[in-house]
Amino acid sequence: MYSSQVVFKFRKLKSSFSVIHSCRWKSTQKNDDYQFIQRSKVPTMHFQKSLPRLPIPKLEDTCKRYLAAQMPLLKENEFKQTKQYVTRFCEVEGKSLQEQLKDWDAKNKHTSYICESWFDMYLRDRAPLPINYNPAIIFVNESRPEYNTQLIRATNMLISSLRFMKSLQAGILKPEVFHLNPKKSDTPLFYTVTRMLPPSVSWYGAYLFNAYPLDMSQYTGLFNATRIPEIGKDRIFRSSTGSHILVMKKGNLYTVSVLDKNGNILPPSDLLASMKYIIDDTSPAAEYPIGILTTEQRDTWAQVRKHLADTGNSENLSMIDSSIFCLILDDLTIGENIHLMLQNFLHGDGTNRWFDKTFSLCVAGDGTSAVNFEHSWGDGVAVLRYIQDIHKDSTANPRVHTGTQTSGGDPANLVRRLQFSLDETSKRAILDARKKYRATCDSLRIDFVKYEEYDRRICKQNQVSPDSIMQLGFQAAFHRLHGKYVSTYESCSTAAFRHGRTETIRPCTSATTEFCDALNSADKPSNATLKAMLKKCSQVHATLTKEAAMGQGFDRHLFALRILAERNGGQLPALYTDPAFKAINYNVLSTSTLSSKAVMAGNFGPVVKDGFGVAYTILDDMLGAVATSYLPHQDSRAFIDSLKVSFQQIFDILNAKV
Structure with a gap:
């Protein structure tokens, strides 16, 4: 929280600036065309109250699905033992836990059975955030080079971000709805009808259109929020007063006022002037970059942060925490260097980052841009919506152009550089964090593949799921590389349900x-046989995807039951102490996709030291994948090379005339 002195000074600064600009900006302040990115006829949270609740799967269904997932990973004797544990769990211990979970769920109808435990799991993990948790999603470049400069793009994306935020806060951001048939449901009639329905039944009206509103609760955590490290368990901090953003350049931190005293977005010329003021600042790189501390193990960072606060830096930390979001200005030029792009936006050298913020909008020296986001508060659905909306708005409706003049006011009235008081203990902590982070980043390998000859359309023509084909490629590649199969994780959103x-x-x-055994065998079957097997893989994958999206997977259910068993004390059911349970939750292949025309690529780190983090893209005109690994435990270059062979084989089978 702000101290009263800081609040007074900040309000005084904003008030004086408002007087200077009130005459020429008075009419524009009230112009919704500038203040809001959207004015939805249906309120943002209109469907929230009537969203269906996340179902608790039947215990016997979860046990069957768990065994089906274990079968390809275990030897015959191992599977036999695991099946005995699962049978006992289903018939004995699991029944009591299931009833406890249902009872808790019935008493907490405002949320989902997984939400509280999932938040807790993230916030208790003591691992550093970058690479381990924070993913990067990279924007497609501006098609017009003159708009892709750091100054113009950063300012336009800043303005679009503020417009998105104000629309969200005003409740006029368009609700997120999944349309099974957009031509029939994403229409004025749909929004007219659903708007007229009370919020308590609005979801059912959408359902009649074969459209499914998604949970919007996470969106409130996008702005003015951060994760704060504390011993044992972190906490999420949210502010309702911050009217400034945090800007970082060369490890130096600045706050920039972006809203006036009435909460209106300042004129484009003023925001342009503020960005130019920071970009033109010739101050040297910070000798002791405070942001590197956010790369630390969470308990270590918690101790250092408390020391910083106790040694005269609490107000600076409050300004960082309450800022609307973090805007990163990097000096480097990305150009066509894809590897540098992936490396910089996923982790960089840590000196010009504040990984605790809900999200950071990163803009390189040549305008190449990305979002790096902290994961505990929410998932990719909310972040992707933000990315798509601000990309569209900043490119189709830019407020700053090559000829836009900066305001006549002094940008120093809006920009404040944060000066930290660092004693020897703090300096030593910064140097230690920098050394450790460099070692981690040096051991991380990032590799990628992009296929323009293979795409979603080929998959659809062959009536197979593009996602299943990508996942099949990963399985075949790993099997070719290591001659075995391992636990594989693919993330699926359950945003169709409340929380x-x-x-x-x-x-x-x-x-x-x-399929992979046949594909990689010396005595390979005919293309006709392989194609039939491939289609079966697609059908099975489609079923698993549908079950997961409908809240009928087994992982989250078993997770929630285990949390209850641990809270009850005593001995855990044998299912949870079985080595097979530990193995299936040791995700050597961790995969995820966020496909969008606004996104060039995305990446994240492996979740285990000897694993791969695989982010992939499926578009109408290309398929792509980015793989990360830690040397010497795994080699993502070898995995990508193997993946190329697998995709070639798979698409040869799809394209073969049989």
Whole structure:
């Protein structure tokens, strides 16, 4: 929270600036065309009250699905033992836990059975955020080079971000709705009808159009929020007063006032002037970059942060925490260097980052841009919506152009550089964090593949799921590389339900192992046989995907039951102490996709030291994948090379005339 002195000074600064600009900006302040990115006829949270609740799967269904996922991973004797544990769990211990979970769920109808435990799981993890948790999503470049400069793009994206935020806060951001048939449901009639319905039944009206509103609860955590490290368990901080953003350049931190005293977005010329003022600042790189501390193990960072606050830096930390979001200005030029782009936006060198913020909008020296976001508060659905909306708005409706003049006011009235008081203890902590982070980043390998000859359309023509084909490629590539199958994680959103988070799809199935064994065997079957096997893989994967999206996976259910068992004390059910349970939750292949025309690529780190983090893209005109690994435990270059072979084989089968 702000101290009263800081609040007074900040309000005084904004008030004086408002007087200077009130005459020429008075009419524009009230102009919704500038203040809001959207004015939806249906309120943002209109469907929230009537969203269906995340279902608790039947215990016997969860046990069956769990065994099906274990079957391709275990030897015959191992599977036999695991099946005994699962049978006992289903018939004995699990029944009591299931009743406890249902009872809790019945008493907490405002949320989902997984939400509280999932938040808790994230916030208790002591691992550093970058690479381990924070993913990067990279924007498609501006098509017009003159708009892709750092100054113009950063300012336009800043303005679009503020317009998105104000629309969200005013409740006029268009609700997120999944339209099964957009031509029939994404229409004026749909929004007219659903707007007229009371919020308590509005979801049912959308359902009649074969459209499914999604949970919007996470959106409130996008702005003015941060994760604060504390011993044992972090906490999420949210502010209702911050009217400034945090800007970082060369490890130096600045706050920039972006809203006036009435909460209106300042004129484009003023925001342009503020960005130019910081970009033109010739101050040297910070000798002790405070942001590197956010790369630390969470308990370590918690101790250092408390020391910083106790040694005269509490107001600066409050300004960082309450800022609307973090805008990163990097000096480097990306150009065509894809590897540099992936590396910089996923982790960089840590000196010019504040990884705790809900999200950071990163803009390189040549305008290449990305979002790096903290993961505990929410998932990719909310972030992707933000990315798509501000990309569209900043490119189709830019407020700053090459000829836009900066305001006549002094930008120093809006920009404040944060000066930290650092004693020897703090300096030593910064140097230690920098050394450790450099070692981590040096051991991380990032590799990628892009296929323009293969795309979603080929998959659709062959009546197979593009996502299943990508996942099948990963299975075949890993099997070729290591001669075995391992636990594989694919994230699936459950945002169709109130306070849904994610569910796990388990892409390694008996169907995929059968196909991969045949594909990589010396005595390979005919293309006709392989194509039939491939289609079976697609059918199985489609079923798993549908089940997960409908809250009918097994991972989150077993997770919630285990949390209850631990709270009850005593001995855990044998299912949870079985080595097979530990193995299936040791995700060597961790995969996720966020496909959008606004996104060039995305990436994240492996979740285990000897694993791969695989982010992939499926578009109408290309397929792509980015793989990360830690040397010497795994080699993502070898995995990508193997993946190329697998995709070639798979698409040869799809394209073969049989």
